[in-house]
Amino acid sequence: MSKRTQILNASETVLATYGFYAFSMQHVAEAAEVAIGTIYRYFANKEALLCELNKFIREDAAAKLFNGWQDSLSAKEKYDLVWENAFHCVLSTPKRLTLIEMLHFVPNMHQTEINLFEDQTFKRLFDFYQQGIDSKRFLDWDLFALFSVSFDTSIALAKQVIRGRYEPNQTELKKVRDASWAIIQNPDFNQQD
Amino acid sequence: MSKRTQILNASETVLATYGFYAFSMQHVAEAAEVAIGTIYRYFANKEALLCELNKFIREDAAAKLFNGWQDSLSAKEKYDLVWENAFHCVLSTPKRLTLIEMLHFVPNMHQTEINLFEDQTFKRLFDFYQQGIDSKRFLDWDLFALFSVSFDTSIALAKQVIRGRYEPNQTELKKVRDASWAIIQNPDFNQQD
Amino acid sequence: MSKRTQILNASETVLATYGFYAFSMQHVAEAAEVAIGTIYRYFANKEALLCELNKFIREDAAAKLFNGWQDSLSAKEKYDLVWENAFHCVLSTPKRLTLIEMLHFVPNMHQTEINLFEDQTFKRLFDFYQQGIDSKRFLDWDLFALFSVSFDTSIALAKQVIRGRYEPNQTELKKVRDASWAIIQNPDFNQQD
Amino acid sequence: MSKRTQILNASETVLATYGFYAFSMQHVAEAAEVAIGTIYRYFANKEALLCELNKFIREDAAAKLFNGWQDSLSAKEKYDLVWENAFHCVLSTPKRLTLIEMLHFVPNMHQTEINLFEDQTFKRLFDFYQQGIDSKRFLDWDLFALFSVSFDTSIALAKQVIRGRYEPNQTELKKVRDASWAIIQNPDFNQQD
DNA sequence: AATGAATGAGAATTCATTCAT
DNA sequence: AATGAATGAATTCTCATTCAT
Structure with a gap:
């Protein structure tokens, strides 16, 4: 190394x-x-180190998030993969979410730069959602509104585990994951199936 | 003051x-x-100031969260109130969530103490969910699993707004809120209605 | 203090x-x-300290230079006073001249600023020379050309003492001083006397 | 090189x-x-580098000072040559005088060593003055007292130029040079001429 | 109770010097 | 001979805390 x-x-x-x-x-x-x-x-200095750390962590997180991703997977399989990857990723490095939040406070670390960077690392996930919206498979909401009720639940749940409030349980986990998938489906589209 | x-x-x-x-x-x-x-x-010192600040912020947040709460409200009305209060509360003090995360790192600030304190301030919300579970109105999941797909979506969505990714829109907001409510309803119970 | x-x-x-x-x-x-x-x-920082030191030294030097100055003194008496004050001033704080030179290297210490400052502290001496030029008592040279062959000799001589090359001797000192005065006199003017 | x-x-x-x-x-x-x-x-180290630099600068300065010197030149021609060489030398490397001053502060750089070294490099100039004194051509003053009112004026004037106070002017320059030569002449000797 | 000058331990940063390649 | 990465002591500067007023 x-x-x-x-x-x-x-x-x-x-x-x-x-x-x-x-x-x-x-x-x-x-x-x-x-x-x-x-x-x-x-x-160059402490600030630069923290900025680089920010990128480093985000790149690593993105890699873990898409671990196992294959274009051949079905939409639901992709969703399950990413949802579970996110869940385990948060659990395996429980302080990371906080780190990422904290790194916002490093001087000269600006939201727009971070967003640009995130756009790149999470592009695959954003594209996945956008395709779901475009194909009418998902509800016709704003992409990030969909996010908050589906993908973000994996992180919200992982945080409850970190806080010691919740014991992960394979069966229940799947229920939550599936419920978060169900909620963003467009009822009209799925009737067509 | x-x-x-x-x-x-x-x-x-x-x-x-x-x-x-x-x-x-x-x-x-x-x-x-x-x-x-x-x-x-x-x-007494900086550390003590930060510990007190931690309590101060949490108490203030709790007060804002339950602003307008009345026992006479219906379950759905209570949910809507708290969901929207949380959403606006995060938006009005966008750095708070991060502060709360960061305050975990103050030496001698321990998770169990914080949880105990949270239990008290959020007792009303926890009770509300527990009653929903006990009365079979909500799904028979762990309380915090329910949380992650319902109440936590308000915070996830507010964060997207803070990040500049999402523009809040009254109509869509209600859709998200209602969807997060719908998802935790027990289908069996509601058939009885 | x-x-x-x-x-x-x-x-x-x-x-x-x-x-x-x-x-x-x-x-x-x-x-x-x-x-x-x-x-x-x-x-504020080391640089600021050195800049202030620069002013402090120059102000102190100017005060010593004009010690005993009275408008009632004759031109030659004024010259003798300042020439000797300068000589003893250099000898009493032998490193000062070097300090003043060195302080030019402090970042953000610029020649024009220093000159402005010098103009103020040495104003009396500059005025004295200018009056000598204007009244035709002194040679019709540039003020600073006159300086270099008259007043500056006191400093040049003091430096030789500091270097251990020359032992100051009251009689000879007066000869040097008087020669440096003589050299800048305008022969035409003095014939008029 | x-x-x-x-x-x-x-x-x-x-x-x-x-x-x-x-x-x-x-x-x-x-x-x-x-x-x-x-x-x-x-x-060997930084200190050694600075000591060598000290010698290097002084040797270079001495070489420039006597550039064009020939034993066949008359006394006045030698004086003019060295006076003007010194003047232009200071102007062409304006920071050197300060450097030389500053190099005195390098640890293990002692005044006596420097004087010995200077004695060697400036031997020709010292000899020139001593011969003037011995032959009664110059005033019967201490060598370094003579220096301060003659040769040193070239450096004093050059410094005024560096400080931006004086614009060198060929005619006036010669006047200053000649005046500084005139001042050290022994009137008795020159009457003999 | 309130103040803010003074303190000095500790943190960021620089830079002379070494040494493996 | 030449290189420049690595080192860590020394330096600048910050800041929590104290205490006389």
């Missing part, structure tokens, strides 16, 4: 452990097992 | 504006228009 | 002792017997 | 541009277009 990646991984670990509250270059250096000066060979 | 409240309000403002990144007692003192020393008359 | 002055004095001492080579805020703080943080209460 | 000379030249450039304030081995390496490690092949 390259020094750069080593440092980025260490940064995520430190941030997830201590938060910004105690995110120091010293801690990162120790966690990455490099000298402090080495960090500055790869990143 | 008491000096204490003045300081807590200023703290939220500073935190929402600069994040932890630049959350200093100096900034808080300036925003609250008091001397630094004065903060220490009301809060 | 105010803390600010304490710090400026200490800064000159440290700079004169170690040069920029080892001019650290730590050294200044120790020499001024204050905490490092205290320096930052009076000066 | 040898790598060593390349590095010394780059050192002067960097020093003249940024001062000690930002004189780093990194900057020198970039300016010299060599790798940092290469500097250490030619100079």
Whole structure:
């Protein structure tokens, strides 16, 4: 693993452990097992490191999200895959969602840039929804309104697990997932089936 | 407004504006228009201030969430009220959700304490759901699984608005809200109606 | 003495002792017997401290230069006073000339600003020369050409003393001083006397 | 040009541009277009580099000062040559005087060593003055007192030009030069002429 | 109760120097 | 000989906290 990646991984670990509250270059250096000066060979300063970490995390998250995706899968299979990937992804790195939120506060990290970046990494998911809308398979709502009642439920549920409020249960999980799929279906279209 | 409240309000403002990144007692003192020393008359130290801020924000959020709640309202009316209150509450203080996440990282702020505190502030909502489950009006799922596909959609949608991805639209909003209500209804129960 | 002055004095001492080579805020703080943080209460940063030091030194030098000046003195008495003040001033703070040179290298310290400042502090001397030129008492040269062969000799001589090349000797000193006065006299004017 | 000379030249450039304030081995390496490690092949460390630079600058200055010097020239011609060489030398490398001053602050660079070195490089000029004194052509003053009212005026005038206070003018320049020559002549001796 | 100057530990950053290639 | 990545001590600067007024 390259020094750069080593440092980025260490940064995520430190941030997830201590938060910004105690995110120091010293801690990162120790966690990455490099000298402090080495960090500055790869990143101009703390701010730059955090910006790069932002991208790094989002890219990694996107990769995990689409793990197993094949164009040959049916729409429902694709949905199930992504919904479950998201659920497990949040659970496996429970602090990440918070990290992503926190990284919004890094100076010079602007929403529009982040959105552009997200557009690219989540393009496949956005396209999937847009096709559903265009083909009348899904309700004729705004894409992001559909999101909030379907895909986002996987994240909402995972958060309840993280908070210790909910024990994941395979059967019930499938029910939630299927309900979130059902809710966005266009009744008219499915009658045609 | 008491000096204490003045300081807590200023703290939220500073935190929402600069994040932890630049959350200093100096900034808080300036925003609250008091001397630094004065903060220490009301809060033992920075950590204590942040813990109190955590409670302060949650209490305020809870109050806003149940604004207009009356026991005489019907179940659906109660749901609509809370769903919409949550939606507008997130929109009116868009950084709050992140603040709440970030405050988890303050040392000596433990998940179990927070959960206990949340249990109290959101008791009414939890009870509302539990009654729905017990009376078979809602699906026989875990309370928090229900949450994730119903109430949580208001927050997911508000977040899309904050991200600039979605323009709130009264008609569509109601559709989302109603769909999130519909999805947790027990079909057997409603047939009885 | 105010803390600010304490710090400026200490800064000159440290700079004169170690040069920029080892001019650290730590050294200044120790020499001024204050905490490092205290320096930052009076000066925004190291650069600002050096800029203020520049002014401080120049003001002090100007005060010493004109010590004893009275409008009632004759032209020659005024010249002798300033020439000798300059000579002793350089000798009493032998590193100052170098400091002044070095301070030109502080970023954001620009020649035009310095000249404006010098114009004010040395105004009396410039006026004195200008009157000499206008009244035809002095040679009809450029003011600063006159300077270089008269007033500047006091500094050139003092530097030789500092370098250990020359032992000041009251009688000879007067000869140099008087020669430097003689050289700028306008022969035509003095014939009129 | 040898790598060593390349590095010394780059050192002067960097020093003249940024001062000690930002004189780093990194900057020198970039300016010299060599790798940092290469500097250490030619100079033991930064201090050694600066000491060598000191010599390098002084040797170069001495060479320029006596450029065109021939024993066959008359005393006045020699004086004019050196006076003007000095004047143009200061103007062509305006930061050098300050550099030389600043290099005094490099640790282990002692005044006596520097004087010894100067004695060698300026020997010709010192001898010239001493012969003038011995032959009664010049005033019977200390050598360095004579210096301050004659040769040093060329440097004083050049400094006024650097400061932007004076525009060099060929005719006037000669007047200043000649006046500085006239002032050190022994009237008794010249009557003999 | 309120103030804000003073403190100094700790964080970010720089940079001389080393050393494996 | 030449390179430049890696190091970590030293430096600048910040900021929580104290305390005399």
